[in-house]
Amino acid sequence: MVEKKWETRVGYLGPEASFTNIAAKNFFKDGWLLPYATIPECIEAVSLGELEYAVVPLENTLEGTVTLTIDYLFHEADLSVNAEILSPIEQHLMVHPANAEDWEEIKDVYSHPHALAQCYKYLFYRGIRQHQYASTAAAAKFVSENKELQIASIGNRLSAKKYGLVVVQENIHDFHKNHTRFLVLSKDKKILDHEGSSKTPKTTFMLTLPVDDRSGALHQVLSVFAWRRLNLTKIESRPLKTGLGNYFFVLDVMEDESHPMMNGAVEELQALGCKVKSLGTYYTHQTPSSPN
Numbered sequence: 001m002v003e004k005k006w007e008t009r010v011g012y013l014g015p016e017a018s019f020t021n022i023a024a025k026n027f028f029k030d031g032w033l034l035p036y037a038t039i040p041e042c043i044e045a046v047s048l049g050e051l052e053y054a055v056v057p058l059e060n061t062l063e064g065t066v067t068l069t070i071d072y073l074f075h076e077a078d079l080s081v082n083a084e085i086l087s088p089i090e091q092h093l094m095v096h097p098a099n100a101e102d103w104e105e106i107k108d109v110y111s112h113p114h115a116l117a118q119c120y121k122y123l124f125y126r127g128i129r130q131h132q133y134a135s136t137a138a139a140a141k142f143v144s145e146n147k148e149l150q151i152a153s154i155g156n157r158l159s160a161k162k163y164g165l166v167v168v169q170e171n172i173h174d175f176h177k178n179h180t181r182f183l184v185l186s187k188d189k190k191i192l193d194h195e196g197s198s199k200t201p202k203t204t205f206m207l208t209l210p211v212d213d214r215s216g217a218l219h220q221v222l223s224v225f226a227w228r229r230l231n232l233t234k235i236e237s238r239p240l241k242t243g244l245g246n247y248f249f250v251l252d253v254m255e256d257e258s259h260p261m262m263n264g265a266v267e268e269l270q271a272l273g274c275k276v277k278s279l280g281t282y283y284t285h286q287t288p289s290s291p292n
């Protein structure tokens with residue numbers, strides 16, 4: 001492969017034509033985009049210095065957090081968020097052209113767990129079995145290579161085109177307001193400003209509560225933000241993996257981490273006995289719906 005030294009190396013959850021690929025292409029118009037088979041491999045490539053940036057899915061309106069991403073960022077990696085990309089998501093059912101006529105007979109469908117979950121009602125009422133794949137595009141590729149299995153995949157129109165599949169049912173996601181939030185990650189704390197980005201700073205914190213298990217600890221954490229009028233747009237708990245009842249929290253705050261109120265909030269949280277880590281401040285970039 002010819003090395004394109006002058007370009008920014010950007011990894012994404014691949015293969016080509018995944019939703020993540022479309023989001024990454026929209027944000028890094030001149031980047032050298034490199035597909036990775038899994039989210040951890042993509043994140044790891046940034047940690048190892050093989051890539052400057054990784055683009056990975058974080059959260060979806062219908063199915064919530066991509067736990068693999070958030071858990072890997074907490075437990076395994078030390079990266080910062082430089083931007084978030086919001087993309088409208090439409091899920092289509094696609095099959096190999098050889099199975100297009102009898103597509104209604106198909107009983108097995110492959111896709112990323114979040115894509116399957118976004119179409120839960122559609123699949124459930126038709127008695128279709130779900131099979132998880134690392135990404136929607138990887139599932140489309142698998143379907144294209146296995147026409148004798150009479151299977152379908154769920155994903156975007158570009159992946160159908162790329163892997164030679166036929167869309168047999170459009171927009172099968174259960175709710176219409178379907179968006180996915182992708183993160184742009186790197187080793188450095190910085191805001192990647194993009195033409196058309198929101199310019200509204202958002203900061204993501206990860207924190208653990210004091211170890212003494214005192215009652216009202218989470219209430220104290222929330223009040224640190226509340227009295228400073230720092231607006232939280234998300235709080236989520238995830239297992240610390242050290243025992244039942246032990247969690248870390250992810251908080252999104254609509255402010256720049258260098259703001260004096262944010263410095264004060266972090267200091268107060270530490271004084272309460274919390275361990276706090278900021279993943280950095282970033283802007284939001286919205287993309288149009290998936291290309292055809």
Ligand SMILES: O=C(O)C(=O)Cc1ccccc1
Nearest residue numbers: 018019020112115135136180
């Ligand atoms: O990028 C993809 O294609 C993925 O499989 C992750 C995903 C799944 C569902 C919606 C958006 C991204």
